[in-house]
Amino acid sequence: MKRTHLPLNGLRVFDAAARHLSFTRAADELAVTPAAVGQQIRALEETLGVVLFRRTTKGLELTPEGEAGLGALRDGLLQFEESVRAMQAGQSSKALAIAAPRDVIDKWLLPRLAEIGARDRELRFQLMTADDALDFTEANLDLAIRWGTGPGEHEGEAIESAGMVLVERAGGGADAWIGWRGCPVEAGPAQLMAGDAGLAIEAVAAGMGRAWVPELLAARDIAAGRLVAAQGPVPHGAGYWLVAPLPQWRQKKVKALVEALVA
Numbered sequence: 001m002k003r004t005h006l007p008l009n010g011l012r013v014f015d016a017a018a019r020h021l022s023f024t025r026a027a028d029e030l031a032v033t034p035a036a037v038g039q040q041i042r043a044l045e046e047t048l049g050v051v052l053f054r055r056t057t058k059g060l061e062l063t064p065e066g067e068a069g070l071g072a073l074r075d076g077l078l079q080f081e082e083s084v085r086a087m088q089a090g091q092s093s094k095a096l097a098i099a100a101p102r103d104v105i106d107k108w109l110l111p112r113l114a115e116i117g118a119r120d121r122e123l124r125f126q127l128m129t130a131d132d133a134l135d136f137t138e139a140n141l142d143l144a145i146r147w148g149t150g151p152g153e154h155e156g157e158a159i160e161s162a163g164m165v166l167v168e169r170a171g172g173g174a175d176a177w178i179g180w181r182g183c184p185v186e187a188g189p190a191q192l193m194a195g196d197a198g199l200a201i202e203a204v205a206a207g208m209g210r211a212w213v214p215e216l217l218a219a220r221d222i223a224a225g226r227l228v229a230a231q232g233p234v235p236h237g238a239g240y241w242l243v244a245p246l247p248q249w250r251q252k253k254v255k256a257l258v259e260a261l262v263a
Contacts, residue, residue, distance in 0.1 A: 024256045094123045162215040
């Protein structure tokens with residue numbers, strides 16, 4: 001019999017019925033009806049091609065075939081329980097793998113991880129730069145940050161932002177536009193094209209011109225006086241999202257990190 005075709009639910013019902021020698025008490029344990037227990041046992045007997053129980057004047061008895069498989073079945077169920085406990089132990093892990101665009105890591109994520117890590121020295125972070133769609137399982141990721149109008153195919157939470165802001169160097173700089181790959185604001189011909197918004201911010205700080213960038217990424221430089229907001233912020237339909245597939249999103253460590261990042 002192929003492992004993928006093992007009648008696991010029927011075997012679990014068989015174990016309960018064999019322990020109690022009663023479909024009624026097995027049903028109470030499993031929170032189902034006695035009729036449902038009987039159906040599971042009959043289906044299991046049909047699958048295995050054997051009779052597992054016989055009714056006598058004294059009640060329910062196991063057949064020799066049922067007795068023969070019971071010990072190995074119970075050992076297997078115990079191993080299943082140990083397997084589940086081992087998998088759930090990962091919930092207590094404090095290692096988190098995160099993927100995000102390079103400029104988001106530099107301008108927004110790293111400062112926050114530093115604050116979060118200072119509060120809990122047992123946390124361990126692994127960072128990966130990524131702009132496009134990722135296979136979370138293949139990359140062993142727990143969480144990712146993406147730009148868009150929603151979480152897409154995953155679970156997610158928006159990172160609060162005021163939108164786009166036009167920044168220039170404090171004290172003035174070149175009267176030129178700086179563009180960057182993916183910039184959602186058309187401001188005219190750019191004298192410099194940067195690979196991302198983070199590089200555009202650094203170009204502005206160097207005095208090369210002005211640029212429209214996400215307020216989320218420019219906020220710390222504005223607060224530090226490196227840049228000033230010439231216009232905006234202007235609301236924008238898209239923004240940055242914390243995203244993960246449902247299994248990763250449900251992890252306690254991911255929930256805690258998301259809560260800390262958006263606080």
